[in-house]
Amino acid sequence: xxxxxxxxxxxxxxxxxxxxxxxxxxxxxxxxxxxxxxxxxxxxxxxxxxxxxxxxxxxxxxxxxxxxxxxxxxxxxxxxxxxxxxxxxxxxxxxxxxxxxxxxxxxxxxxxxxxxxxxxxxxxxxxxxxxxxx
Numbered sequence: 001x002x003x004x005x006x007x008x009x010x011x012x013x014x015x016x017x018x019x020x021x022x023x024x025x026x027x028x029x030x031x032x033x034x035x036x037x038x039x040x041x042x043x044x045x046x047x048x049x050x051x052x053x054x055x056x057x058x059x060x061x062x063x064x065x066x067x068x069x070x071x072x073x074x075x076x077x078x079x080x081x082x083x084x085x086x087x088x089x090x091x092x093x094x095x096x097x098x099x100x101x102x103x104x105x106x107x108x109x110x111x112x113x114x115x116x117x118x119x120x121x122x123x124x125x126x127x128x129x130x131x132x133x134x
Contacts, residue, residue, distance in 0.1 A: 002024060002025055002026075003024040003025065003026050003027075003032065003034050006022060006024055006034050006036050008036060008037050019035035019036060019037055020035065020036050020037075021033050021034075021035060022034060022035075022036050053077075053080065056077050057074070057077045057078050060073045060074040060076075060077040060078075061074050061133045062133065063133070064131065064132065064133030065132060065133030065134055066133070067103050068103075069101050069102070069103065070100060070101050070102060070103050070105070070106030071106070071128055071129075071131040071132075071133075072086075072097075072100055072101055072106060072117055072128075073101050074131065074133065075117070075121040075123065075128065075131070076121075078121075079120075079121055079122075081120075083097060083098060086120060089116075089120035090113075090116040090117055090120050091116065092113075092116075100113070100117075111125065114128060114129060
């Protein structure tokens with residue numbers, strides 16, 4: 001793409017005073033970099049993926065409210081983590097973290113384990129223990 005053809009469509013980047021570095025060709029057809037504040041096609045794709053993330057967060061919240069999963073699942077989704085990422089943050093095996101997704105198991109967790117989860121999510125232990133999905 002030529003430098004002069006680089007899209008400058010408004011996107012979430014502009015509202016955050018950010019730009020994206022892209023590779024373009026200059027007037028001599030040499031590769032160089034240029035900043036873009038957005039591109040409609042990319043914005044549409046990002047908006048769609050963010051909508052899917054918000055749906056997953058809402059589903060996790062409902063599942064906590066219905067006592068299907070523990071609050072760990074909700075905060076994991078809210079923080080855009082997956083099982084592997086969360087297990088590495090708390091220093092536990094994935095199978096063990098997944099076991100903590102069960103409300104009955106979650107209710108028996110030690111303060112030490114709860115503290116690890118709370119720190120990974122950037123919340124207090126009380127917020128974690130008392131989140132009921134409502």
